Amino acid sequence: MSENSCEASRRGFLKGAAVAAFALAPGVMLVAGPAPARPPHVPARETQRWGLLVDTTRCTQDCTACLSACRTENRLHSFNRPQTDPQWLRKVHLRNESTGAEHHLPVMCQHCAEPPCVDVCPTGASFKRADGIVLVDRHICIGCRYCMMACPYKARSFVHEPITDQNPEVPRGKGCVEACTLCVHRVDRGEVPACVEACAGNGNGAMLFGDLNDPDSEIARRVRQVGTRQLREDLGLNTGVRYEGM
Amino acid sequence: MLARARSVLLSAVLLGAMLAVAPLAAFAADGVPFPVVPKATGGECVEDPEVMRRDHMEFLRHQRDDTMRQGIRTERHSLKGCIDCHAVAGDDGRPVGIDSEEHFCRVCHDYVAVKPDCFGCHASRPDEPDAAGRQAAR
Numbered sequence: 424m425s426e427n428s429c430e431a432s433r434r435g436f437l438k439g440a441a442v443a444a445f446a447l448a449p450g451v452m453l454v455a456g457p458a459p460a461r462p463p464h465v466p467a468r469e470t471q472r473w474g475l476l477v478d479t480t481r482c483t484q485d486c487t488a489c490l491s492a493c494r495t496e497n498r499l500h501s502f503n504r505p506q507t508d509p510q511w512l513r514k515v516h517l518r519n520e521s522t523g524a525e526h527h528l529p530v531m532c533q534h535c536a537e538p539p540c541v542d543v544c545p546t547g548a549s550f551k552r553a554d555g556i557v558l559v560d561r562h563i564c565i566g567c568r569y570c571m572m573a574c575p576y577k578a579r580s581f582v583h584e585p586i587t588d589q590n591p592e593v594p595r596g597k598g599c600v601e602a603c604t605l606c607v608h609r610v611d612r613g614e615v616p617a618c619v620e621a622c623a624g625n626g627n628g629a630m631l632f633g634d635l636n637d638p639d640s641e642i643a644r645r646v647r648q649v650g651t652r653q654l655r656e657d658l659g660l661n662t663g664v665r666y667e668g669m
Numbered sequence: 670m671l672a673r674a675r676s677v678l679l680s681a682v683l684l685g686a687m688l689a690v691a692p693l694a695a696f697a698a699d700g701v702p703f704p705v706v707p708k709a710t711g712g713e714c715v716e717d718p719e720v721m722r723r724d725h726m727e728f729l730r731h732q733r734d735d736t737m738r739q740g741i742r743t744e745r746h747s748l749k750g751c752i753d754c755h756a757v758a759g760d761d762g763r764p765v766g767i768d769s770e771e772h773f774c775r776v777c778h779d780y781v782a783v784k785p786d787c788f789g790c791h792a793s794r795p796d797e798p799d800a801a802g803r804q805a806a807r
Contacts, residue, residue, distance in 0.1 A: 463741065
């Protein structure tokens with residue numbers, strides 16, 4: 424994305440992830456499946472692990488449906504300062520220089536099973552919920568930004584400006600680090616993340632959301648049947664966001 | 670006679686002044702103005718008002734950790750519930766935000782000079798149907 428000043432270094436960083444190409448079963452469409460609702464009084468369960476699967480063969484360069492949906496849902500409005508504007512989701516363009524193969528993919532918090540951001544957090548603000556969603560507890564975040572340095576995906580942003588008119592379900596404010604929450608407020612009421620909904624609606628149907636631990640879920644079936652990749656698999660972080668077709 | 674008339678006049682002026690101030694502040698017996706807490710729009714509060722006055726911060730803190738850490742989203746002690754029910758309409762008919770002195774939380778918190786920092790991150794007014802669209806248009 425041209426507005427992303429970090430793009431060039433990112434591309435180099437992620438290049439290792441794009442070395443192999445997988446053949447995709449023809450005519451397979453990834454659509455957003457319903458996430459089972461959990462009653463409001465029941466805590467998130469360890470038996471679940473929410474995940475995202477992105478079909479990079481469907482994701483196109485010019486489509487920004489997921490980006491717009493993310494900004495609208497979480498009200499991430501720009502201050503016209505691209506260097507510091509929060510960015511929870513970015514489109515990354517990869518090109519394998521030896522083969523010329525190109526891929527376009529949304530990259531957000533990868534919701535690692537072994538998240539480095541949690542390891543380095545000095546206050547315990549950065550944490551992983553029982554169902555695998557990695558979040559920042561802004562009540563105890565001191566804004567030190569260690570997690571931003573630790574994250575290999577450059578997924579986190581620091582809020583530099585006072586924020587008003589937040590989505591009541593998505594509190595966010597100056598002085599804290601934040602990142603994709605996998606739309607935890609939507610997931611908790613049984614909906615899919617906003618990006619997934621938009622991708623299925625006016626995008627290319629390239630994103631699939633579901634419970635990786637449920638063998639009967641569509642995402643678990645796909646991960647079982649089709650070759651999928653994690654970004655920077657070499658780090659062994661066991662990401663909840665997976666990519667296929669690259 | 671003149672002194673008596675002057676005293677009556679003074680009383681009238683004082684009474685008038687008190688009446689003029691009355692909508693803004695109620696007076697306790699010792700003359701210290703109490704804040705006038707705006708009426709809630711919903712029904713009965715989730716707890717007894719006496720309990721709420723003393724312990725609302727404990728309820729909110731408990732709920733905040735349950736919601737944040739475990740994803741428990743019951744509405745009984747949620748800040749969003751407080752904000753929805755205790756919205757105060759401003760001059761334009763829209764609910765006022767924490768920047769207004771009329772905001773439900775501020776009426777008391779200003780009085781006791783305690784600044785809640787909830788609204789550095791949390792929305793201080795109920796969501797409006799067009800809010801998402803308005804933000805996206807920015």
